[in-house]
Amino acid sequence: MPAHSNLKPVLTAAEINALMATIFPQLNDQFTFYEALEVFPGGCVVRLNADERHLRPGGTVSGSALFTLADIGGYVCVLSHAGPDALSVTTSLNINFVRKAESGLIDGHCRILKLGKSLMVFDIDIVAGPEGHTVAHATGTYSIPPKRIDGVVK
Amino acid sequence: MPAHSNLKPVLTAAEINALMATIFPQLNDQFTFYEALEVFPGGCVVRLNADERHLRPGGTVSGSALFTLADIGGYVCVLSHAGPDALSVTTSLNINFVRKAESGLIDGHCRILKLGKSLMVFDIDIVAGPEGHTVAHATGTYSIPPKRIDGVVK
């Protein structure tokens, strides 16, 4: 897998978590379910602390909860690498669910495949359990809004 | 688009909603956000009544909420056409977000593309607003577990 040594984060994981608590309060309500663990050049690690609320019939973590983790992974990448613009939006996301995940800690290892001026493409390996098996894998695209300086689109 | 007149639902929308309230209480908690409106041969209509809780930064309905609606659309198709086996699971889902959606009623028009013995493929047009514009479109696959009769896989 190619390195992305030319990419440089502009925010840390702690700064991202504080930012998300402000701009996206719906995400975690009173509890900390989703959080950024780490931000590094070209990617990040995000975590879901899955409990009863995230389960679906069969007692496994729901597709929606894993989709949200994947989406958050991309969001943390775009916020940390393109700057804290809350208005970047997902334009597409493709997710494969390959194993059932129990409640507990679920980590998403997220990688920027391309950071352009108006689009960011990423993928994420979502792993869980004592052996760190992949439970889902997703690829997605964020649209990055044009920078505005003094009201002018740059 | 081809008709699927050879497919026949085995459950109605009302039966599906009652079933989901029992097997998937996490979905709607105390409120009715997601529900099946209609089941017809080869497809269904599902609805999200989006409120403050479903918004993301920017004040539009979150990708997770639309993903969940798409996933529920497929779930209603598989429950209604392959029988009320709660253990069918999503194996993949691809979603494109094409317009922002405000809170309010959001409808998913879902169509079965293929119903096999072990897999169902579906797509869903998610529409919203007074003019019924497409806000998202998704395609997904459900795995259908083998039927067990008296403990024996059929």
Add this chain to the structure above:
Amino acid sequence: MPAHSNLKPVLTAAEINALMATIFPQLNDQFTFYEALEVFPGGCVVRLNADERHLRPGGTVSGSALFTLADIGGYVCVLSHAGPDALSVTTSLNINFVRKAESGLIDGHCRILKLGKSLMVFDIDIVAGPEGHTVAHATGTYSIPPKRIDGVVK
């Protein structure tokens, strides 16, 4: 499915076929395999005349041939609705193969889900056989390059 009566093609199917023969000679070489059958507001119909060359192990039409038909469907939509700019490129494509297709005529019914200034999102139902069953379904995105007038990006 919502109508797109506000979209208006600027090229006909015949104009598109002539354009593709000029700008994309690799597509059909000496034979006419892929062609636009029809262009209408908000969509188009494209056709693959599959022969021995398009088969894969098992004697069915290859995934690559169906991918190409899906991609051509999007290309015809973007050329016909956004203007004959050969440099629009696919940024993502998701395809589900739901039935095997024999050689012969294979039609793609293509629909524009969103036509923006810089992106077009489409889906396509690929049908084949005497009963017109869906053999594949795809969703994709084309990037539309900025218009240049007198060397200036508009």
Add this chain to the structure above:
Amino acid sequence: MPAHSNLKPVLTAAEINALMATIFPQLNDQFTFYEALEVFPGGCVVRLNADERHLRPGGTVSGSALFTLADIGGYVCVLSHAGPDALSVTTSLNINFVRKAESGLIDGHCRILKLGKSLMVFDIDIVAGPEGHTVAHATGTYSIPPKRIDGVVK
């Protein structure tokens, strides 16, 4: 990214290339465009030697050629890890094109995300150019037909 040390190939790259030449002659016709470079536990490397024939308008390698490389990557994984059953078929493939690729050598680094009895899920990083940049990334699923021993499905 998790290791897959528990997966063991049953065919080498050379055996795969010989097998593909027999079962899938359409792939390479008289020339060697697509080939397996390496097979290792849990994955493989495949290569496209792109020339004039693989270009699209704009002079870059076509989406179809990269789709085919991704699909071949999954095919080599399934043949090498689940056995030389030519009838495994792609059920879905999602591809993102992130940079333009010139003609020349294009390598696909392919990884098995899940190898089940009836499905294999894989992803592939497609890299090109002197700096080995990612030009495309795909995720896909192969259906593995049931083994038949003495005419009986096992």
